Amino acid sequence: MRKLMILGAGISQLPLIQTAKQMGLNVVVVSRQGSYPGFALADKIYYEDTTHADKIVEIARLEGINGICTTGTDVAVKAIGKVADALGVSGVSYEAAKLSSNKWEMKQAFLEYGVRTAKFVKVTSKEEAYHAFDALSPPLVFKAVDSGASKGIVKVSETGQVDYAFEEVMKVTKLDFFVIEEFVEGIEFGAQAFVYNNSIQFVMPHGDLMFYGDTGVPIGHYVPYELPDMVEEDIRYQLEQSIRALRLNNCAINADFILKDNKVYVLEIGGRAGATCLPELVSTFYGFDYYEQMVRAALHMSPDFQIHSSQPCACELLITDTDGEITELEDGNERHADIIQVTFDYKVGDKVRKFRVGTDRVGQIIVKGNDLEEALKRLEEVKGKIKIASM
Structure with missing residues (x-):
């Protein structure tokens, strides 16, 4: 029986674990300890921080795995790279993992390969942060280079916000520096893609539904995302150059873009599939099981990315605006063919956090429609029949 190691046991990795089990694989799950749902499905569990790459290599050797993968998280990508290099299994290389997991190294690689991206500087102190206002054009974005899920990112419009932004970013980063970049005023969107045997298998641009706190955080997505032909060509070019830059x-590829004056600016590129229901949107839109293809690629089992459809669909996270304990959780929707999924991550009595970043989610909705307008309308209807209360 083939053995697959999956890094992470959280709600984002749960469908990947479920799919691997349905494929008849022996699944080894590695994650730090916690009440993560993926543990219940694993054939074997190792309680280990997925950022401890050398330890992950030791476990992979001990288990004699045939492949390794993750989804929805940046922090495990470097461990995948180390395992792929050490054991010769399919996956991103360690060099590529480092480049795509550190926003400072990523931005420098982008410059080398001519990728269009926002101007930026490296910052190690408050004094340098203040100097950034002279070197760059506000508003600016203070950004931890080693975090994910929109953590450690603060938009700053005036110098009076610098101290707060500096302290917030330094709380998150494990490094002694971060980057400050110009905020590109435009339309934020993204794309999912997959590169296998050095060939891009598909590129799926998607619209983003945003929540705005310290910065914009995607809480939903939709496809198709219609754009002029010249913009779609630019997306492809910028993505190809980004993939080359990061090796x-x-x-899987998770890309974040800004569109300004019909030009695509690359914010970040991750060497893994996106969170916030994005693998489900890929599966629904294209008509193949994206989780299955991720697993097959990790095991060199001839993944099939043949596109069978272009089904309009949309998704959104369920969130709460208060910290506290859930007092009410109700889905009042009747079963309908266009409602693909309504799930809750918690139950009444569980503690939840006010939404700030993607991991503060309470659940998710995924719907489809005959066209995008119908899918988005269905999304609003479904949301309207869901009750979440906490105190």
């Missing part, structure tokens, strides 16, 4: 191969 990405044999991995």
